[in-house]
Amino acid sequence: MSHEPPGTTILENHASDAIILQPTPTADPNEPLNWSKWRKHTNLFIVCFFTLMAFTANCVSTVFWTPQNQELGWTLDQQNNGYALSVAGLGLGCPLMIPFAEKFGKRPVYLVSSAIALACAAWMAKMTTVGELYGSSLLQGMATSVTETIIQMTVADLYFVHQRGTCNGIYMVVVDVGNFLIMVPAGYITMSLGWRWVYGIIAVITGAQFLSTLLFFEETKYTAGTETLVGVGEDEEDRPEENLSNKDAKDIVRNLESPSTESVIMDFSDSASSRNAYQYQKNPLSKRLALVTYTPGSWREFGRKMYTPFITLFAYPIVTFVAIQYGFMLTWLAMAATTVASAFAEPPYSFSSAALGNINIAPFIGMALGSVYGGWFNDKTIIWLSRRNGGQYEPEMRLYGLIPANLTLTIGLFLFGLPIAHGVHWMVPTLGFAIIMFGFGSSGAIVLTYLLDSYKNIVADAFIGVIVVRNVFGMIMVFDQTPWIEKVGLQNVYITVGCISLVPLALTVPLIYHGKHLRRKSEARYLRESTRR
Template sequence: MEQQHPEGSNPSLPPGTVLLESREQSEIILHPHPTNDPNDPLNWSRLRKGINFGLTSFYVLFTFVMLDIFTVGFDSYMKDLGVPYQILNDSTAANFAGLAIGCWIFIPLVHKYGRRPFYILSSAIQLAAAIWAASVKTSGEIVASNLLAGIGGAISEAIVLITIIDLFFIHQHARLNGAFVLVQSTGAFGGPAAAGFIIDSMGWRWMWWWTAIFLGVNLVLVCCFFEETKYVPPLIGLQNRLQGQPSTAQHDDEKKTDSYEHVDNVSAKYNFEDVPRPNPLSKRLALITKSDVSVRHHYYLPFQILFTFPAVAYSAITYGLLLAWFSVITSASSYFLLKPPYNFTPSSVGLFTLSALIGTLIGIFTGAPLSDRSILWLSRRNGGIFEPEMRLWVAFPGALLCTVGILIYGLCLARGYPWIVPAVGFAIFGVGFSISSDIALTYLTDCYPDVLGDALIGVVFVRNGISVIIMFVYTPWITALGIQNTFICVAMISLAMVIMPALLLFWGRKSRKWTASNYRRFAMRQPMARNI
């Protein structure tokens, strides 16, 4: 029996609602649809995808090492350079400002010139920022080097999620987004642990020199081996088979896409009369893959999309609050754990952050697989139809764990409990952090894949904007309320994250249906949209 893709055959269905599994044959329906072009990244072999995603992961790892080791050196900055705690928090806020501004500047250009040149540019800027950070002598330089580091790392989240969309199918997104969160968290939590030991043994400047060395290695790897994942289909010979069958694969779908020849075994939405030849290495590693499209509208569309689609606003607010609370905890640890009754050294502060990494690992290895498996189970119960809101059930334990972790950490730190107790709180926060961030990003990816680049600009801008505000007011907040009351306030705000997925479970599908025409209008303004 011919199987129709809901979006393609029934435009009345909301964006994100797709036929994920055939009821007759228990087959997974591949979304987005691959072509029969061997140069389509969806058709790359598993090894080729793995190499590209591995390089992306290495880039993300040291981007977040670069962005998150600064707080471990607070005590050293205060002693060696006489920099007050307020300036150090302001420098952290400047870093977040760079992240917000840089993403807004660079991501629109990713659509026009490809992913590869901006991976290279980002890596080069971060290398320069690390060298500068190792050489700073004044408060102004500390703030400026943090701002530059933020600009350099600004595209790291958005471009990686765009790369995942380029390479992988919808039923793989949670696992790949989970892998991204894992690598991100390893850099954010593991980097400070290593930096603490470097500070104790070699001094705070060497934590930046070692970072610069690894960022230099990353730059070489990206330049030499990272292939462009932006797909620009040949214009000649394209047949749009709107009435054709959607692509299918058995549950062992990775074996089906091990090489592009397998694509001929399934029915593709877009096929070429003459199958194109594989691109030569020179084209795969070209510095620029340019499209003749305007990108001006990509500088204001992100904000239109942010205020048009509730799913985008949910992702932005959730991700923003998570990052802000992470920054609040790490800043508190880098200052209060150095004082009685803890009297930690920088290496001990760095090791303390490993508790959050352990929690993050637990969250990733339970939350992401549970999310992907739950949507398959729920889709079967829904006649094979997948709704993005099916993922949101997993968001509830994530939000609750974040709140519990913040409360345990803040209350125990304020009361001087043994260090293991706030460490457990930080670990619980890590579990909730990984689950909540993975669900928020994957839900956005599932709902609006064809406007993801613009949506992520809005998400990252809001996320970092929230962090800028929180870090600027954090020191006066602590001074006015004290540690305990500040963290109680933070926990109550965090608890509000439970409300958002609950609202979307009831009205998410309706909101996607109400805004479907806007989505398709925005999608038509994207450089390349597979499904609109």
């Protein structure tokens, strides 16, 4: 295979139709790519658990805005501002906390973030002033912001190219549950016990999540070349490429590129008669669960990591595209969520907190289906497209599925906003909300995986920039939505945003055809940034 830009890989052996693992793991059992399935899935479950609690804590308040208003006298504008500050915190936290994850490991950052999230949930259960609402919302957003970037770093550490779409689909389902499905029990708890109990229960479950992280989440940071060798098998010095000690290597076909760039396919078995040329020492549990995993390097580079994401955001057109796509997605989600909280609580709908919670069942179903389409189905699609391309995978193959995903966002916005403006039966805008969230779940999983496949080695910097832009878009919309609606009316607002939502679709088609060229142009910078510590 001739020289190709970052992201382009051989995903399937043309002769045998075998999937080739990309990236190619070493023989070290401590490398996360070589972990057993249960270890990988345990780590993914824990970070998804934190993600669930993060989105629950940041979104659940919209169900009980009316009871809060009745008890504390907060206005809709003040509650909107509190929601906007939580979104702002999601954007501010990443640039501050992710450099620590790269320097000291993901475990300490997860633990600190979980502890702060727990404290904020307990604080929210007792708050009585608008100042407390603003302060706790901002801090909660900052604490939970790490989930959106670290989970992508964790997926990149643990899973291969053909598995990442499915993992991001699972991530989007978890976001879906935290955004929508959790609102159903929250509404009933508010009606029966009061809104403060909702935050109290969140605090208890977040405490359980903190303990699971402390006891079971393993550090996934791994640097090739730092593995520990404890011996060389006798009479096997001429076979250093075999990895026979790792049980997870059984029946796996791997692609190793020789100096002549020809693909070499190997089948690793777990036979007792075979022995490893290099015998690696598996890290003890104390090291795998260490509170800190320090990465040596320049502190100047550590400081540079605070602003590098913003350079990355504009230096890589693909990162810019994903930021715009993701930013628009959160904007429509924030608009729809706050519209439901305000419009459905007033005539002609006059929904109770429980009924407002039930409204979220429809967007949950829509986003769950979208996550399957943008995750598992997208993974299957790229394997099929790679086979048609002689086994060669291009990240842009994922973008074909983005076209219908973006179209559903536009259709959903019109079907959601216009019926509410005219007081149409609640089932019509609820269907529109479900279609919006199908587009959100599918396009989110696709673009996240596309960026991860294109620039794996700078995933932290790239995703920080994306998350900052995403949350700036959402914060601006939430702050301005109420006065905008008061000035021009709900119908005109949703007609405008429905038209604007076509922008990502207009950018998708050119990127399908020119994305590889953009990756090639950015290769020198990408390789330079990949080696920084």
